Amino acid sequence: MRPFSFSSSTTDTIDTADGLAQATAASRTRVLWISCMAHALHDGYTDMIYALLPIWQADFGLDYGALAIVRGVYAGTMAALQMPAGRLARSFGTRATLALGTLLAALGYAVAGVSGTLVGLCVALAVSGSGSSTQHPLASGAVARAYGRDARGPLSVYNFSGDLGKAALPAAISLLITFMPWRHALWALSTVGILFALAIALFLPSVPRGEPSPTDAPRAARGGSRSGFSWLFTIGVLDTAVRMGLLTFLPFLLKEKGISPPMIGTALALVFIGGAAGKFVCGWLGARLGVIGTVFATEGGTAALILAVIYLPLTPAMILLPVLGVMLNGTSSVLYGTVPELTPVERTERAFALFYTGTIAAGALAPVAYGFLGDRIGVHGATIATAVSALAIYPLALALRPHLRAA
Structure with a gap:
């Protein structure tokens, strides 16, 4: 009985190890693809402004200086808050912080859709930019943690995904505003961001922060x-x-x-x-x-x-x-x-x-x-x-x- 028992235990151990390896691989893959989708969404939100500037110029009666301010508010807020976003993630975790940032990015555009003044528009874009400040450090950090020393290739996929968003969302907003008011188009794309924020909160695997993975x-x-x-x-x-x-x-x-x-x-x-x-x-x-x-x-x-x-x-x-x-x-x-x-x-x-x-x-x-x-x-x-x-x-x-x- 002992040899049989020993063999069964060994087999169980191997099966458990294989199962853990498969689970780890699946978790890494999910981290990568959710991070890529976040990169595409946030970079798309960032460049979507270029397609909206002519519309805002006509609707709000803005000159080129005001348009530069509008663009600068979003970019400046996003750049300035990346370091605080990393510190925030230390307290609340990557998943919660990235989900909240994505929600803010989407809500900012929703608020822009109801803005009637330049000040209101700038406030809305500041909210959206602050939300997008979470994406680069946290999503890229999640990929780096998940893959460890093998992260170089996955990070290139993550980097590439941002360009897909830059192509897709400005094209999408340009298409939507051909058959609906621009405010409704913004609400539609902000809804996409809200739904994705929920997906991050539910499905992004937790990557340990305190201890390194084996790789x-x-x-x-x-x-x-x-x-x-x-x-x-x-x-x-x-x-x-x-x-x-x-x-x-x-x-x-x-x-x-x-x-x-x-x-x-x-x-x-x-x-x-x-x-x-x-x-x-x-x-x-x-x-x-x-x-x-x-x-x-x-x-x-x-x-x-x-x-x-x-x-x-x-x-x-x-x-x-x-x-x-x-x-x-x-x-x-x-x-x-x-x-x-x-x-x-x-x-x-x-x-x-x-x-x-x-x-x-x-x-x-x-x-x-x-x-x-x-x-x-x-x-x-x-x-x-x-x-x-x-x-x-x-x-x-x-x-x-x-x-x-x-x-």
Whole structure:
């Protein structure tokens, strides 16, 4: 009887271990897809404003300065509150905080739908922006915790999902307002956000904050690298500045080459399509070629393609735009995937909050800085400056390398 009993116990143990492994895999997958859906929704809410600005201009009688304030209220609130969102999650948990943030983001747009003044509209967008401030640090932190040292690939999928939302929700609001008032369209899309907030509260698995998962053990043991994170943060800020600076001047460069006004939108779409593909591909590429090698390739490619677009005729320049998009956006997935590798497990959300705050601020300030430069040295000179800025990332990447080796 004893041999039989021993065999049965062993089998039960193996079955239990397999069941736990399957449950863990299912939980990780659910964390990833709910986080991706949150990223798509919140990024879609962020860019939906662009489709609404002309409508608000006509409905509220706003000038361009007021429109800039409207856009700035949302973006500024979202950027400023990312760090507090990470601290809030420490008290109430990722699931509750992300669900509440999604609810606020949706309710803000619902309130915008009943606003009758510029002040009311700005208050509504501040509420929505404060809700969206929770998404980047908490959803990316949840993915990093769930996958541990294998998070680089899933984080690239998460990063890519934001571009899907940026494409889907502005298109959806544009379609809805063709057959219903814009206020009703906002209420419809805010209802989607409310329902998704409920789904987060019910279905997002709880990822432990205090103790690392088994795949996180090596990262927990080494405790992260503060100086390494500083180099990574600087690279992220400069990479974002290059991207936003170039996008500021690209329409003017193409206009000089004789592109028609309707085709400028197509040209930008080619860049954005390539950018979405770059986010998806380069995260996985970084896991295979290494962070530094991938950063060298994407930043060097960015600089070379910027110069090519400046000096080539219109047709070959247009052909290169999707590849330029891959290079422009590809670095970001590699950088985001490296954040948890240089951060103690218990500070993952804070690190993501700091990283996203820096990149969002760089995205807001870079067009202004490059714009002033363009006024002084011209569009070509300022665009060449963006290529030089991309190459300036090389020494920063070399400074980051020892910290990755130590990791």
